[in-house]
Amino acid sequence: MIVVMRASATQQNVDTVLRRLAEYELKGHLSRGEERTIIGVVGAAIPPTLQEELELFEGVQETVRVTRPYKLAAREFHPHDTVVDVRGVKVGGGAFVVIAGPCAVESEAQILTTARAAREAGAAMLRGGAFKPRSSPYTFRGLGEPGLQLLAQARAETGLPIVTEVMTPTDVALVARYADVLQIGARNMQNYQLLEEVGRSGMPTLLKRGLSATIEEWLLSAEYIIAQGNPNVILCERGIRTFETATRNTMDLNAVALVKRRSHLPIIADPSHGTGKWYLVPPMAIASIGAGADGLIMEIHPDPDRAQSDGGQSLTLENFAALMPRIAAVAGTLGRKMA
């Protein structure tokens, strides 16, 4: 940490800072410039509150953190890519994985038709929601456990591992009985009890980025899961909230490219939520490969205009089948093999 003193700071102000550092067994290295003095803080264990504390001291202009607050998720200390193994499907480490399925499980016919089409077209996993977070209390919120049972039935028939959302800590055990990957939705990215419960489960976890979460906050949420002894975290960029309203969200592919440098965790992209419009999904799916994503998660539906949620951003099964060869071709050109 660095403490920047004001131009008007006195020697006494500087000494007060140094004394507080000494209380924590830290040292301060002084750099005296023409205009102001800078104090570099050196020591083994800087308490997390120190930064805010020192900002209150007289004569202090600001403090600057120089280490990233996450460790377990950082590539700096773990240079090799983490590979998450989901029933034999490898996420991260070079392969390219496509996850597809409806926003919500609605019926046996719907999920089985979709699962077969997904497998046929080359998807490696099946997604589908049984518990749905919805902004309004008056909309469809998922089938609950019967939805999970339908997902398990679809897996039994197609062999595709299942990705499904869990919304609250007390549901983790239930959902984990059926799912292969637990999904943490965007609205729950900072639901810390949920993160820790999922961490304790040891299950592969898909951690969606919050609607207004910085990349640093997102990696800190991953840190919560890993800190419970569960390294199987797959990050998922799904669009952030900005001033632009012509699309549902703004898909931040910069984040995909940057996370690949900052973290060893695999990261996939969700062009369905990222754009909110089915006709933007194909170009943004292809774009995601270019940005370096390890895979895609996409909403597909046999009859989007009758879907109980997210119909407007779901591909038809035909459009999905037409898109997959283009995805494979671009991935191949970039040296990625489809999982």
Next chain:
Amino acid sequence: MIVVMRASATQQNVDTVLRRLAEYELKGHLSRGEERTIIGVVGAAIPPTLQEELELFEGVQETVRVTRPYKLAAREFHPHDTVVDVRGVKVGGGAFVVIAGPCAVESEAQILTTARAAREAGAAMLRGGAFKPRSSPYTFRGLGEPGLQLLAQARAETGLPIVTEVMTPTDVALVARYADVLQIGARNMQNYQLLEEVGRSGMPTLLKRGLSATIEEWLLSAEYIIAQGNPNVILCERGIRTFETATRNTMDLNAVALVKRRSHLPIIADPSHGTGKWYLVPPMAIASIGAGADGLIMEIHPDPDRAQSDGGQSLTLENFAALMPRIAAVAGTLGRKMA
């Protein structure tokens, strides 16, 4: 709802829309303009998915919702101000209420000293966190139930009702045993299980606005609570996330003024989180009164530079005592009486 057809839409496209409306026992009123046709949808119960459905129809350019999606929270159907009664302290309906206390309960001495100073200066309630949501897993996360016990002790001594956060549905019963007002934090504004559990508790609830929540989403979250039969919702503006980094958040006082028109619920303002800097708290506290807030919630601490969290945005007890007469004076000028 209104369906706007493309300039290029055919009569057949229009007919297909009308047939789908008829399936739902809805009527479509046509307005044929020079350039395009508009269909006004009329009927008793428009299904929540209809909008997204119709956007997928050939020839449809867009659909526009014309009713607000919340009802119970809307002033349109409940013109009179809701007044939430917290152990005799009235929130809403004209009085001006100040809630003060530390970010987190840290010790008996800390909370008692603060509670006495709060009462002395004219605060009507005491705030303090026993369960703290924190971005990093490595920071102080509150004392838990012992913290709640200390809050109850402070109430016993000062008579001030207690406002404290609950983070997860399974903790609602525990926190409700000690608290007078349950606080839903910004990160949990869309934690729907928590909203419903708090709704079922019937307890007065302080619902903070999410960091990137629109006013409409915020009122929909209030709707979740009210729909469980609990009308005692107090809204709290605490700053939103924008591009500006010179302040911790951007305090959106427009939202305070607008919510007073759109909703009958009381709304208070939190200039501590809204600014993130203690020296901006006094001006923004005064500004909040002008914007029409029904009260303030502020962080105060006997020794901010030793606080275990949010020290940088906490007022000292002295600064708080100096601020209160100015708050009372401006409230008085605007015809508001201090609760």
Next chain:
Amino acid sequence: MIVVMRASATQQNVDTVLRRLAEYELKGHLSRGEERTIIGVVGAAIPPTLQEELELFEGVQETVRVTRPYKLAAREFHPHDTVVDVRGVKVGGGAFVVIAGPCAVESEAQILTTARAAREAGAAMLRGGAFKPRSSPYTFRGLGEPGLQLLAQARAETGLPIVTEVMTPTDVALVARYADVLQIGARNMQNYQLLEEVGRSGMPTLLKRGLSATIEEWLLSAEYIIAQGNPNVILCERGIRTFETATRNTMDLNAVALVKRRSHLPIIADPSHGTGKWYLVPPMAIASIGAGADGLIMEIHPDPDRAQSDGGQSLTLENFAALMPRIAAVAGTLGRKMA
């Protein structure tokens, strides 16, 4: 400036940085921590490109600037409030000034009626646009020079000084012949040729904040004007662009409170553009006084529903007259005298 080295940086990496500093006659003070080394850069004149340069060096994690990039606008080096004198009306330094008038000058009757009502109600200056920046090329763009002449006529009759916008460097001389304060609109906050031309004119200048300008960028734009020898800059907060769409802009009163600390320049607030809705103007006008603004600029119109622009955010003359005593009362309570 501070250079933060990576954990993996070698001694050679550090030496390369020090050599580059030496080329610029700068010194580097090393602080070696447990995990990484920090280099404090010390010297008289740090070149503006140095920060970006050093970020490209091997072993450098990031660089951190520790001085603010503006000097002339900074309170640190000019502790006393600047007071801008506009034909005897003082802006800054304690008084509270209200500027009112229509968005655009439309006719002699419209501007004279408005000017008389503004003076009557206690406004200290008259605003009105003769050159209007408009998003669409198909909307009314102002009367041009005849509009300036009408403003001059209104000043002759009422004695109110005139504030009006100038949009392009070649118009500065023309507008300066009629106006008392040149307004730089939000879209032109970073039109540097315009800033410099206005700077050279020496005229009092109202510098609106850009729609997505940080406070630092805004003060740097003020610096452009002052650097031409014109210290008569009045800042104006008029709302920023965020994700919220229920209001036209998000009025950032935090910025008003913060600018009062960071800069010696006067700052006023524009609740008309800040909210975009006439019924939010009164509460946000009052809020602005609380936040510490030195004044207000508001749109008023004799017949808003016939206005050629911004009717939706204009107060009627009656509503303005009713608001002014409340403004004066709150300003008085806070120890401010109306200009």
Next chain:
Amino acid sequence: MIVVMRASATQQNVDTVLRRLAEYELKGHLSRGEERTIIGVVGAAIPPTLQEELELFEGVQETVRVTRPYKLAAREFHPHDTVVDVRGVKVGGGAFVVIAGPCAVESEAQILTTARAAREAGAAMLRGGAFKPRSSPYTFRGLGEPGLQLLAQARAETGLPIVTEVMTPTDVALVARYADVLQIGARNMQNYQLLEEVGRSGMPTLLKRGLSATIEEWLLSAEYIIAQGNPNVILCERGIRTFETATRNTMDLNAVALVKRRSHLPIIADPSHGTGKWYLVPPMAIASIGAGADGLIMEIHPDPDRAQSDGGQSLTLENFAALMPRIAAVAGTLGRKMA
């Protein structure tokens, strides 16, 4: 346009709206629903101010525009792709064009070395700034006309057409004497006099998106240029401003995909400004092809760590040469031929 009446609106309120419409020779088609009445406005020429006017009427809840405000830039009325011809290089219509060069022209050696390397690697045009908009008045602002002369010299030697920025209307004639494409920078996207002057010049124009401009505002700015009789507009996505600070801007590739549907104009992407970090340029360049861009503009420099501006986001000539074959391969896979 649609007028949505409040639930509480009276018949008299509706009649008042209809009368105003009649004044403009417009008709109102009524749709009376269970809860409220909707009025569809029909007629040849709806005045641009009508929407704001009607929102002020008693009983009106809101108004909704149903046509896009731009016509000349809209694909709806011009289904075929516009192809801009720059000295024989075609932009739009299927080919993929790469523009490369330094942020600013610094010296003869620098621009000639860069131009040769750009041509060698397969770039189709050369970029370079002679007039540079800079946030701070204390940084390098370009060589001016001598910089333009160096660009012309580079074109003479390499045959590459020149793209360079013009910042103010009075410089258009000067810059047009040397340049093949006039660039409008992000800060000037709503500098309407500049747009119109560039429109009158008839020159191919690269119109960068403003930092916080919506897609609609951007297309309206294109409309300003086309309305002067100049259809040769190339749009350029260069990143928008959001809450994320880990990257300089947030590159909005959704906008690229959406603009291809909404407009017939060619659109290219700028991953240098879009990311602000040289190491994110290659993945985001590839991503841009996937999103459907018609080309790329990238900053390259022989010695980025000595660059006078934007060194941190410039590729070395070697990195650029290594990137180009990957761009060509992915473009080829997607059926695009390099210009």
